[in-house]
Amino acid sequence: MAMDGTEVLIKTVTREEAAILDAWVALLKAGGALQTGRIREAELQTQARSVLEQLRQALASGGTDATADAYASLRESLADISRSRAIQGFTPTDTISFLFSLKEPIFDALSRASGTDAAQVTAGIWSASKVLDQLGLHTMEVFQQSREEVIGRQSEEIAELSTPVVRLWDGILALPLIGTLDSARTGVVMENLLQAIVDEEAEIAIIDITGVPTVDTLVAQHLLKAIAAARLMGADCIVSGIRPQIAQTMVHLGVELNVISKSTLADAFALALRRTGRSVVRKAPSAPDESRR
Amino acid sequence: MDRIPILKLGGALIVTIQVDMHDRLAVALEEDLTAMISRTGARGVLIEISALEIVDSFIGRMLDNIASVSRVLDAETVVVGMRPAVAITLVELGLTLSGIKTALNVERGMAIIQARLDEEDADGLRSARGRYED
Numbered sequence: 001m002a003m004d005g006t007e008v009l010i011k012t013v014t015r016e017e018a019a020i021l022d023a024w025v026a027l028l029k030a031g032g033a034l035q036t037g038r039i040r041e042a043e044l045q046t047q048a049r050s051v052l053e054q055l056r057q058a059l060a061s062g063g064t065d066a067t068a069d070a071y072a073s074l075r076e077s078l079a080d081i082s083r084s085r086a087i088q089g090f091t092p093t094d095t096i097s098f099l100f101s102l103k104e105p106i107f108d109a110l111s112r113a114s115g116t117d118a119a120q121v122t123a124g125i126w127s128a129s130k131v132l133d134q135l136g137l138h139t140m141e142v143f144q145q146s147r148e149e150v151i152g153r154q155s156e157e158i159a160e161l162s163t164p165v166v167r168l169w170d171g172i173l174a175l176p177l178i179g180t181l182d183s184a185r186t187g188v189v190m191e192n193l194l195q196a197i198v199d200e201e202a203e204i205a206i207i208d209i210t211g212v213p214t215v216d217t218l219v220a221q222h223l224l225k226a227i228a229a230a231r232l233m234g235a236d237c238i239v240s241g242i243r244p245q246i247a248q249t250m251v252h253l254g255v256e257l258n259v260i261s262k263s264t265l266a267d268a269f270a271l272a273l274r275r276t277g278r279s280v281v282r283k284a285p286s287a288p289d290e291s292r293r
Numbered sequence: 294m295d296r297i298p299i300l301k302l303g304g305a306l307i308v309t310i311q312v313d314m315h316d317r318l319a320v321a322l323e324e325d326l327t328a329m330i331s332r333t334g335a336r337g338v339l340i341e342i343s344a345l346e347i348v349d350s351f352i353g354r355m356l357d358n359i360a361s362v363s364r365v366l367d368a369e370t371v372v373v374g375m376r377p378a379v380a381i382t383l384v385e386l387g388l389t390l391s392g393i394k395t396a397l398n399v400e401r402g403m404a405i406i407q408a409r410l411d412e413e414d415a416d417g418l419r420s421a422r423g424r425y426e427d
Contacts, residue, residue, distance in 0.1 A: 234396035
């Protein structure tokens with residue numbers, strides 16, 4: 001009796017589901033799936049059982065085309081598993097091994113079921129490989145996508161975190177910039193700065209670029225935009241913390257920052273105080289002076 | 294046609310824009326303001342735009358024009374209360390309004406105009422005395 005690969009596969013998986021599951025979980029454990037401690041045995045067992053069950057159902061109703069609608073729920077659960085593993089920090093190999101280690105138990109079951117009929121075994125194995133490979137690719141894609149989402153979220157958070165606007169005194173704000181300034185970040189910086197100017201009724205904003213590694217024409221342009229916008233709202237900007245190398249680079253590049261600039265944040269703050277009609281005075285002579293008298 | 298009222302307070306003219314500026318309104322404002330400056334001899338113009346939510350390049354240019362015309366008529370323009378979004382838009386449009394003074398609110402804007410009036414009063418006094426002594 002000749003059966004095609006798909007039929008053999010469906011029959012075998014249906015008949016030997018329990019055996020395949022046991023062999024699979026044993027393989028996973030032997031492969032060290034539990035060693036990292038990131039996943040518990042019961043959880044692994046549940047995941048394996050549900051994947052195998054859904055695979056059986058999908059095979060029965062949709063054949064071996066893993067992109068068919070019958071596989072939708074299986075693809076969804078694999079995606080969930082892949083996503084949670086990406087977030088838990090599993091490597092791609094760990095993630096994909098989960099699915100690919102299912103091959104061995106299924107191939108074993110196929111050869112047991114078909115006995116000596118080599119053609120039938122080959123056909124069955126081919127069908128199983130095809131399905132599992134397609135599912136594997138899908139799993140990888142979701143894994144990659146989840147990692148990219150994580151990276152994207154982190155870079156957004158960094159952008160948010162790294163643009164604080166701090167209040168130094170009544171009406172004096174400081175904006176310590178750290179990291180490279182690109183258009184996206186400048187947008188965030190500008191919005192934060194302008195909103196802070198409104199909220200604090202600031203007259204002067206000090207933009208400190210000690211933490212900006214390079215200033216090229218583009219960065220200078222971004223800075224000038226932020227300064228121009230602040231001026232339109234009625235606040236003056238002072239740029240501080242331009243490092244010597246950066247100052248040289250800027251001059252060599254022909255970048256002109258036509259703004260008030262001070263070498264340190266302290267100098268800028270002193271100027272800001274003076275501009276707002278304040279001054280810092282020492283209240284009493286310092287200790288060494290007293291002991292001398 | 295709608296017109297934006299212009300208020301006179303001492304040596305200053307005050308304009309608050311509380312409606313969406315459309316082009317004709319902006320042109321009318323420029324005309325009215327110019328006439329008013331020459332009639333009253335005002336030395337300062339305060340334009341309050343905290344209610345202005347949308348600007349385009351034309352409105353931006355009108356503000357610049359008003360400032361230039363006022364300067365010719367010897368009045369200083371101070372724009373106050375610009376919203377962050379408006380400021381960003383103007384900068385992105387390349388309109389930095391470099392001829393206009395700006396202030397965060399009406400109080401600070403009036404302080405700028407008042408400082409100029411005081412300065413001119415002092416100058417005026419000195420020059421008058423100088424003439425008298427001659």
